[in-house]
Amino acid sequence: xxxxxxxxxxxxxxxxxxxxxxxxxxxxxxxxxxxxxxxxxxxxxxxxxxxxxxxxxxxxxxxxxxxxxxxxxxxxxxxxxxxxxxxxxxxxxxxxxxxxxxxxxxxxxxxxxxxxxxxxxxxxxxxxxxxxxxxxxxxxxxxxxxxxxxxxxxxxxxxxxxxxxxxxxxxxxxxxxxxxxxxxxxxxxxxxxxxxxxxxxxxxxxxxxxxxxxxxxxxxxxxxxxxxxxxxxxxxxxxxxxxxxxxxxxxxxxxxxxxxxxxxxxxxxxxxxxxxxxxxxxxxxxxxxxxxxxxxxxxxxxxxxxxxxxxxxxxxxxxxxxxxxxxxxxxxxxxxxxxxxxxxxxxxxxxxxxxxxxxxxxxxxxxxxxxxxxxxxxxxxxxxxxxxxxxxxxxxxxxxxxxxxxxxxxxxxxxxxxxxxxxxxxxxxxxxxxxxxxxxxxxxxxxxxxxxxxxxxxxxxxxxxxxxxxxxxxx
Amino acid sequence: xxxxxxxxxxxxxxxxxxxxxxxxxxxxxxxxxxxxxxxxxxxxxxxxxxxxxxxxxxxxxxxxxxxxxxxxxxxxxxxxxxxxxxxxxxxxxxxxxxxxxxxxxxxxxxxxxxxxxxxxxxxxxxxxxxxxxxxxxxxxxxxxxxxxxxxxxxxxxxxxxxxxxxxxxxxxxxxxxxxxxxxxxxxxxxxxxxxxxxxxxxxxxxxxxxxxxxxxxxxxxxxxxxxxxxxxxxxxxxxxxxxxxxxxxxxxxxxxxxxxxxxxxxxxxxxxxxxxxxxxxxxxxxxxxxxxxxxxxxxxxxxxxxxxxxxxxxxxxxxxxxxxxxxxxxxxxxxxxxxxxxxxxxxxxxxxxxxxxxxxxxxxxxxxxxxxxxxxxxxxxxxxxxxxxxxxxxxxxxxxxxxxxxxxxxxxxxxxxxxxxxxxxxxxxxxxxxxxxxxxxxxxxxxxxxxxxxxxxxxxxxxxxxxxxxxxxxx
Numbered sequence: 001x002x003x004x005x006x007x008x009x010x011x012x013x014x015x016x017x018x019x020x021x022x023x024x025x026x027x028x029x030x031x032x033x034x035x036x037x038x039x040x041x042x043x044x045x046x047x048x049x050x051x052x053x054x055x056x057x058x059x060x061x062x063x064x065x066x067x068x069x070x071x072x073x074x075x076x077x078x079x080x081x082x083x084x085x086x087x088x089x090x091x092x093x094x095x096x097x098x099x100x101x102x103x104x105x106x107x108x109x110x111x112x113x114x115x116x117x118x119x120x121x122x123x124x125x126x127x128x129x130x131x132x133x134x135x136x137x138x139x140x141x142x143x144x145x146x147x148x149x150x151x152x153x154x155x156x157x158x159x160x161x162x163x164x165x166x167x168x169x170x171x172x173x174x175x176x177x178x179x180x181x182x183x184x185x186x187x188x189x190x191x192x193x194x195x196x197x198x199x200x201x202x203x204x205x206x207x208x209x210x211x212x213x214x215x216x217x218x219x220x221x222x223x224x225x226x227x228x229x230x231x232x233x234x235x236x237x238x239x240x241x242x243x244x245x246x247x248x249x250x251x252x253x254x255x256x257x258x259x260x261x262x263x264x265x266x267x268x269x270x271x272x273x274x275x276x277x278x279x280x281x282x283x284x285x286x287x288x289x290x291x292x293x294x295x296x297x298x299x300x301x302x303x304x305x306x307x308x309x310x311x312x313x314x315x316x317x318x319x320x321x322x323x324x325x326x327x328x329x330x331x332x333x334x335x336x337x338x339x340x341x342x343x344x345x346x347x348x349x350x351x352x353x354x355x356x357x358x359x360x361x362x363x364x365x366x367x368x369x370x371x372x373x374x375x376x377x378x379x380x381x382x383x384x385x386x387x388x389x390x391x392x393x394x395x396x397x398x399x400x401x402x403x404x405x406x407x408x409x410x411x412x413x414x415x416x417x418x419x420x421x422x423x424x425x426x427x428x429x430x431x432x433x434x435x436x437x438x439x440x441x442x443x444x445x446x447x448x449x450x451x452x453x454x455x456x457x458x459x460x461x462x463x464x465x466x467x468x469x470x471x472x473x474x475x
Numbered sequence: 476x477x478x479x480x481x482x483x484x485x486x487x488x489x490x491x492x493x494x495x496x497x498x499x500x501x502x503x504x505x506x507x508x509x510x511x512x513x514x515x516x517x518x519x520x521x522x523x524x525x526x527x528x529x530x531x532x533x534x535x536x537x538x539x540x541x542x543x544x545x546x547x548x549x550x551x552x553x554x555x556x557x558x559x560x561x562x563x564x565x566x567x568x569x570x571x572x573x574x575x576x577x578x579x580x581x582x583x584x585x586x587x588x589x590x591x592x593x594x595x596x597x598x599x600x601x602x603x604x605x606x607x608x609x610x611x612x613x614x615x616x617x618x619x620x621x622x623x624x625x626x627x628x629x630x631x632x633x634x635x636x637x638x639x640x641x642x643x644x645x646x647x648x649x650x651x652x653x654x655x656x657x658x659x660x661x662x663x664x665x666x667x668x669x670x671x672x673x674x675x676x677x678x679x680x681x682x683x684x685x686x687x688x689x690x691x692x693x694x695x696x697x698x699x700x701x702x703x704x705x706x707x708x709x710x711x712x713x714x715x716x717x718x719x720x721x722x723x724x725x726x727x728x729x730x731x732x733x734x735x736x737x738x739x740x741x742x743x744x745x746x747x748x749x750x751x752x753x754x755x756x757x758x759x760x761x762x763x764x765x766x767x768x769x770x771x772x773x774x775x776x777x778x779x780x781x782x783x784x785x786x787x788x789x790x791x792x793x794x795x796x797x798x799x800x801x802x803x804x805x806x807x808x809x810x811x812x813x814x815x816x817x818x819x820x821x822x823x824x825x826x827x828x829x830x831x832x833x834x835x836x837x838x839x840x841x842x843x844x845x846x847x848x849x850x851x852x853x854x855x856x857x858x859x860x861x862x863x864x865x866x867x868x869x870x871x872x873x874x875x876x877x878x879x880x881x882x883x884x885x886x887x888x889x890x891x892x893x894x895x896x897x898x899x900x901x902x903x904x905x906x907x908x909x910x911x912x913x914x915x916x917x918x919x920x921x922x923x924x925x926x927x928x929x930x931x932x933x934x935x936x937x938x939x940x941x942x943x944x945x946x947x948x949x950x
């Protein structure tokens with residue numbers, strides 16, 4: 001206890017007493033994830049305002065032998081930002097909340113870079129870029145509260161990866177407080193730098209287990225000046241993959257989103273989200289929301305997309321489709337896509353799989369997984385949608401209508417096993433863009449080779465020998 | 476000696492006696508780099524034909540406590556694939572030449588991936604992709620002999636990075652024999668995979684110091700169907716950066732190359748390379764070779780580029796320019812660009828700097844570096860060219876015409892120091908795309924922070940605790 005009191009005093013000295021929370025009520029929002037799946041315990045929550053303060057906090061935690069859980073907007077889906085319960089470190093854990101570190105440090109227009117602190121909300125970075133006449137392309141449903149630090153630590157993806165890449169591809173430099181409290185200043189704005197191991201890529205996607213990211217240099221892009229959005233019905237997932245191939249073949253990088261949406265996903269949105277309606281008259285098993293963008297305003301993308309779709313209509317892949325005639329029509333179809341998770345939440349409990357596959361194996365996966373699950377849990381509703389252009393499916397399950405929650409949840413381990421075994425057999429990944437966190441920490445051992453697990457543990461031991469950085473996550 | 480003889484016997488068992496070279500004459504080509512700057516010594520050269528053979532070689536070297544130097548096409552510029560002299564390992568080093576491992580293992584058209592062995596020559600991968608109707612975009616002067624393994628280990632760049640990224644961005648998966656002889660099978664063809672530390676990015680650019688890359692899954696792209704190539708004169712490097720900004724603003728990713736070429740670089744090519752001629756009538760201090768490409772054949776890129784350049788002519792940045800009217804005209808201007816290094820080699824000895832900067836600092840760098848060097852070595856000829864769109868300059872120096880070689884070379888350390896100090900002060904990198912190897916192994920210590928050097932050494936110790944992987948390179 002006196003150790004803890006001493007640590008609280010040191011932390012209060014570092015960040016100011018107002019930024020150390022110890023009351024249960026004050027701490028509560030930091031100790032559970034937003035889906036309510038995990039509840040953790042922590043000695044306190046500390047909210048630093050600068051890199052120097054973070055470094056001092058890490059030093060203090062080293063001195064007190066206390067572990068740290070970095071947290072941003074707390075929008076993660078795998079419990080990676082929630083402390084463990086019981087604590088995974090003998091002397092306990094503190095939550096280090098980065099949201100006070102929310103400065104845009106610099107924008108360099110000629111270099112097309114923006115330097116931001118880890119606590120910046122993604123949407124505010126998008127807005128700062130737009131105000132400077134540039135695009136920061138990372139875009140995902142939680143962008144109004146997710147922070148850049150979390151985006152980096154989970155290598156966030158979202159709906160524009162097809163064109164612009166994951167968070168990893170959007171990052172040129174990092175500033176990180178390492179496990180020993182030293183600051184690694186890797187805030188470089190360089191497209192080419194071959195001077196040693198790429199520490200940046202090691203820290204990105206490490207879920208806070210190797211160090212605490214405090215700032216980043218991110219890439220900016222020219223703002224698109226033309227856009228065409230379509231909602232089309234396709235005959236099958238294989239048809240969607242075929243269509244994607246032909247679209248990219250003629251339109252290249254202009255294909256900036258290509259999202260597949262199964263009928264049951266659309267149905268949930270239409271049922272639960274007010275003011276939504278189906279874009280097409282008939283009901284189809286599969287639809288694709290696709291978007292082309294171009295910096296060139298003179299290319300008449302809408303007209304071109306219409307031509308392309310008309311040409312496709314004879315081929316058997318495309319069953320029907322509509323090109324948005326206005327920004328509000330485009331917003332309306334995006335609204336359908338962005339509300340799937342919310343609609344599924346309203347419908348009731350769900351089992352989620354955030355998986356990826358080689359694009360060439362997606363159709364086979366869906367066909368085989370559907371069959372397996374129908375046998376295992378008759379009546380189960382498969383809510384399948386995702387970023388098919390990146391091979392990333394959200395293969396989610398809602399319970400059969402008469403089934404009760406307990407029975408459904410009791411079946412989760414078997415269902416997860418079935419889905420993930422199939423993903424693995426087809427060369428895929430059991431976590432495409434959400435990370436491992438607490439949710440898949442144990443399960444990943446089934447699928448990673450011993451060599452790879454050993455390599456990961458060697459790196460963890462080398463960079464965080466005392467195990468103070470986000471223990472119990474990922475490894 | 477008997478230890479060595481034993482090792483030779485074991486290696487001959489693994490790869491067959493024909494693939495172990497011990498004669499000085501047989502070994503000679505493997506013991507020097509192509510520029511002839513480094514000469515190393517090795518116990519033998521071994522040429523495995525499969526991943527299993529590489530794994531067995533690494534195990535044998537562990538048993539014999541002998542170090543390994545991986546080598547591909549031997550086209551590196553920093554001595555990274557040449558053994559050290561004296562050997563940096565007490566029991567000596569062997570060269571492991573990967574060029575027999577040159578199979579294209581698979582092409583997946585729907586997934587847009589190609590799986591290749593490390594010994595494949597870059598050009599043969601480009602050709603295999605083209606034969607399948609796809610583009611593998613990595614392109615560099617040495618592509619006719621450089622291998623994929625070397626491209627990966629140095630994170631190669633080249634002339635299309637602006638659009639498609641470095642080798643790092645082009646790679647989805649790796650197969651690597653780790654330092655203990657175990658094979659890490661990370662040959663995944665996934666765009667999204669967030670299941671732990673990104674080992675792939677750690678191995679790429681590691682110059683063979685962490686493991687021996689045996690195969691990779693690489694990204695493929697649609698083939699461009701339209702292309703426009705121009706050679707333009709600009710008033711200054713700052714004008715080139717401005718022009719690039721406006722081009723990307725309207726053309727986006729279509730800008731696939733943007734190469735700056737100083738007058739002295741062009742002059743050397745015109746003097747030494749047969750059948751070359753200046754594309755423009757007047758002599759200008761700076762020119763840019765730029766290229767737009769598009770998958771869409773209907774966009775009339777040539778016409779658009781002409782329009783854009785005409786509009787620029789009034790603005791002060793652009794002084795003159797010509798758009799290639801045919802593929803042979805395009806080849807002719809690319810020929811000027813690709814022969815700069817060769818022309819400089821014919822001219823005589825040179826001091827090279829492969830540096831990168833934030834694009835916003837390039838003009839300032841050139842102005843300040845030119846001034847400093849003119850003071851230091853009057854009459855020195857600065858041969859400056861490079862991938863300005865990536866912030867990457869080849870800031871090379873040829874001796875003053877009356878100066879003798881010894882005097883010039885004696886000045887190299889001071890000149891390097893001056894150039895690299897300025898690069899560092901402006902937030903740049905002293906090795907943009909060639910790596911550190913032996914050439915910059917010591918110098919990098921001046922510019923990397925102690926924290927970063929410590930992190931790199933921790934990783935090296937964790938993954939190669941016995942120091943058997945390419946000792947004396949990078950670290």
